[in-house]
Every structure is written in structure tokens, then in C-alpha cells.
Amino acid sequence: GKDTIVSALKLQPEFHRIISHTTRPPRENFGVMEVNDEAYHFITHDEAGAMVRPHEFVEAKYVHGNVYGTSVAEFQKIADKQQIAMTDIDIQGVKEYLAIKPDTHAIFLLPPSASEWENRLIKRYGILENHREDIIKRLTTARYELNDAMRDERFVVVVNDDLEQTILRVLGVAKGDIDHTSDMAQSISDELLAYIEQKISTLDA
Incomplete structure (x- = not known):
């Protein structure tokens, strides 16, 4: 992460x-x-x-x-x-930075897939159904932030798939060499949003 x-x-x-x-x-x-x-x-x-x-x-x-x-x-x-x-x-803190210093490099990290994200949640919480309120709150926040970052061109969305490659991409953004979100990030964003909707619906049932 x-x-x-x-x-x-x-x-x-x-x-x-x-x-x-x-x-x-x-x-x-x-x-x-x-x-x-x-x-x-x-x-x-x-x-x-x-x-x-x-x-x-x-x-x-x-x-x-x-x-x-x-x-x-x-x-x-x-x-x-x-x-x-x-x-x-x-993401709101980042926007405050951008308002004060517009040349701030804003990076939004994504997990490589919905299944990997769920695995990370399980590592932190254990059985997700035993923490319904916390998980729903976290997923609701993630949905808002993900939608916001994908719509805001000031953010460069980076997929955290391979650690070494992710570090190189983040360094590229920080140094101004990379200034756009990849098509792969857009595709994974759509997958994550679908997962969030499904998971919230299941936990809230």
C-alpha cells in the first residue's frame, strides 16, 4: 500500500x-x-x-x-x-495544498484489482462481516475519493501493481516527467467502483 x-x-x-x-x-x-x-x-x-x-x-x-x-x-x-x-x-487535504501551492504534484494510488484490495482489507480487519460499520464507512469514503480523483485532472492516478515500477512512476510524477492518468488506471477505477457498490450492498443487507 x-x-x-x-x-x-x-x-x-x-x-x-x-x-x-x-x-x-x-x-x-x-x-x-x-x-x-x-x-x-x-x-x-x-x-x-x-x-x-x-x-x-x-x-x-x-x-x-x-x-x-x-x-x-x-x-x-x-x-x-x-x-x-x-x-x-x-483528498480534501490535497485540495487544500493545491489551493495554496498549485504546482503541488498530487498522486492517487490504486490497488491493482478489486480482489487484491479486498485481500488488503482482510489483512487489516480479518472477517469483514464482523466489522460492518467500519468497512461500510471506509468503502463510502473510498467511493467518494476515487470518483473525485478520477474527475480532477490535477491528480495523476497510479496503479500500485509492481512495487519497483510503482516507485518509478511516483518518482516520475513528483519530478514532473509524468502528468497524466493511464487508461489502465481508468479501467481499474471502474472495477473498484463496481466492487464498492456490491460490497456496501452486501454488508448493509
Whole structure:
């Protein structure tokens, strides 16, 4: 997924990952617990409110009951090092970046197929039917974001099929060498949207 891509890009000397702030608690991913100031800066709702009021966030969103935001200080730290800032945030956060800095390179990653995406969901949640509410919420968000990214020409949609090739494509977008979404990405997008509709209908029955 995107975490693997971000980890690989962090090895490139010109890139530096922005660490976002969030009020959600650390969680376990594939047996590994998230570490504060590495995965996110984990903060309380009161701390988030104190940062919002004096405009210490470049962008901040309330998602599924929690605040996610990127601080001005994070950008300044990366600018001081003369590196390329990268982050993985939701589509609304990306649009806020684009409004502030229109030459931002926006990349939307897709799994190679609906079946592979379902496998990734099962790895995270186990039996999907045991987490109906969470899965429906996640799929509903994915449907909105996927439709939005495919309609917005500022996004380059990249299929995450082969890790090495995906990293090369992402590097190409980040450096301005690739500026369009492939026909394959459009086809997989249609497949994913059909899967989402079917899965929501099944889980909501």
C-alpha cells in the first residue's frame, strides 16, 4: 500500500516525509504498533484545538471523529533542508495544498484489482462481516475519493501493481516527467467502483 511506497521514497535523498498530527490513538498495523513522531504526531483534541486557532496548521480535517492536520512547522523544517516534501493525506487535504501551492504534484494510488484490495482489507480487519460499520464507512469514503480523483485532472492516478515500477512512476510524477492518468488506471477505477457498490450492498443487507 501507500505506506510501503512512502517508506521507499524516504530512502531517496531529495525526499522528506511530512509527519501529520492526529487525535486518533496509535494503532497496530500488521503486528507493529505505530510510534509517536514517526507514524504521526499523536495529540489530544485540546492540543489540536490550540493549534487550529492560531493557524498553526496548513490544512486540518475532521475525519471519522478525529482531527488530522499538517503543521506549518513541518513544512518549514523540510524547506530548511531544501528537500521535497511528501505526505499521504486524504483528498480534501490535497485540495487544500493545491489551493495554496498549485504546482503541488498530487498522486492517487490504486490497488491493482478489486480482489487484491479486498485481500488488503482482510489483512487489516480479518472477517469483514464482523466489522460492518467500519468497512461500510471506509468503502463510502473510498467511493467518494476515487470518483473525485478520477474527475480532477490535477491528480495523476497510479496503479500500485509492481512495487519497483510503482516507485518509478511516483518518482516520475513528483519530478514532473509524468502528468497524466493511464487508461489502465481508468479501467481499474471502474472495477473498484463496481466492487464498492456490491460490497456496501452486501454488508448493509
